[in-house]
Amino acid sequence: MGFTIGITGGIGSGKSTVCKVFKLLGVPVFEADVVAKSLIHSNPKIKKELIHLFGSGIYMNNGTVNRKKLAQIIFNDDIQLAKINALIHPAVKEEFRRWQKRQTTKYVIHEAAVLFESGLYKHMDFTILVTAPKEERLKRVMKRDNISKEMVLKRMEKQWTDEQLRKLASIEIRNDNRSLILPKIIKTDKQIKQYGKIW
Numbered sequence: 291m292g293f294t295i296g297i298t299g300g301i302g303s304g305k306s307t308v309c310k311v312f313k314l315l316g317v318p319v320f321e322a323d324v325v326a327k328s329l330i331h332s333n334p335k336i337k338k339e340l341i342h343l344f345g346s347g348i349y350m351n352n353g354t355v356n357r358k359k360l361a362q363i364i365f366n367d368d369i370q371l372a373k374i375n376a377l378i379h380p381a382v383k384e385e386f387r388r389w390q391k392r393q394t395t396k397y398v399i400h401e402a403a404v405l406f407e408s409g410l411y412k413h414m415d416f417t418i419l420v421t422a423p424k425e426e427r428l429k430r431v432m433k434r435d436n437i438s439k440e441m442v443l444k445r446m447e448k449q450w451t452d453e454q455l456r457k458l459a460s461i462e463i464r465n466d467n468r469s470l471i472l473p474k475i476i477k478t479d480k481q482i483k484q485y486g487k488i489w
Contacts, residue, residue, distance in 0.1 A: 292393070292395055292396045292397045292398060293396065293397035293398075293415040293416070293486065294390070294397065294398055294399075294400055294413070294414050294415050295397055295398070295399050295400070295414060295415065295416050295417070295418060295482065295488075296399075296400050296401075296402065296405045296410065296411050296414035296416070296417040296418070297309060297312075297399055297400070297401045297402075297405070297417070297418045297420065298401070298402055298403060298404075298405035298406060298411075298417070298418075298419060298420070298455065298459075299419060299420030299421060299455075299465075300422075300427060300446065300449050300450075300451075300452065300455075301403070301427065301431055301442070301445050301446060301449060302422065302426070302427030302428065302429075302430040302431040302434075302442070303420045303421055303422045303427060303465060304420055304430070304465035305401060305420040305465075306321075306401070307465060307471075308418070308420050308463055308465060308471060308475060309321070309399060309401050311471070311475045312399055312475060312479065315475070315476070315479050316395065317395060317397065317398065317399055317479065318393045318395055318399070319398070319399045319401055320386050320389050320390070320398065320399065320400050320401065321401050322382050322386070322400060322401060322402035322403075323401070323402065323403050325385050325386075326378050326382050329378060329381050329382065329385070330355050330360075330378070331353070331354060331355060335381075336377055336378060336381060337349065339377050340355075340374075343370070343373060343374075344359070344363065344370075347359060348360065365444055365445055365448060375404075375408070379408060383410075386400060396482065396483050397482050397483075400414065405417065406450060406454075406455055406458050406459075407449075407450055411458055416460040416461075416482075416487070416488050417458065417459045417461075418459065418460065418461055418462075418463060418478070418488075419452070419455050419456060419459035419461070419462045419463070420463050421452050421455075421462055421463070421464050421465065421466075422464065422465045422466050423466055424446075426466060426467065427442075428442050428443070431445070460488055461478065461488055461489070463475065463478075
């Protein structure tokens with residue numbers, strides 16, 4: 291089994307963009323947040339427990355999750371968020387284990403929004419933090435999700451600051467539309483493949 295590199299970053303930092311470049315370099319990427327959303331729709335145990343916690347209105351008539359209602363819970367109630375995380379994180383971890391066993395590359399990437407907050411980083415060989423200026427992040431998320439500045443700021447407040455994340459990250463990649471991220475990613479890829487480490 292090869293190395294596991296964790297990638298994270300605050301909302302709107304552009305960690306998905308960085309992961310796309312790694313994919314182009316032939317590196318398999320496990321997108322934990324995408325898998326989590328999928329499990330909410332497909333895992334009977336999770337669906338049953340979410341209905342038990344929040345009522346049948348958490349799912350719409352077509353069987354898909356009521357994203358608006360779920361977002362209200364996640365971003366406004368820390369206790370309920372902890373319950374959701376306790377339900378979903380173990381299932382995502384199990385999906386990752388199964389996925390990783392199928393990979394044959396020198397290393398794989400595990401992309402997760404709460405890599406450090408969840409303690410998941412302890413199971414990674416190295417971690418990459420993707421950062422961007424706050425104003426840039428605000429613009430990206432407002433445009434992407436079609437929501438107000440206030441709503442984005444509220445979501446940001448729920449996340450760890452870049453200062454907190456830097457203390458635990460192996461390296462940082464700035465995705466600020468000024469620094470060139472491609473050379474840094476290529477260098478990192480080369481270091482892992484040749485030397486088995488990053489610096």
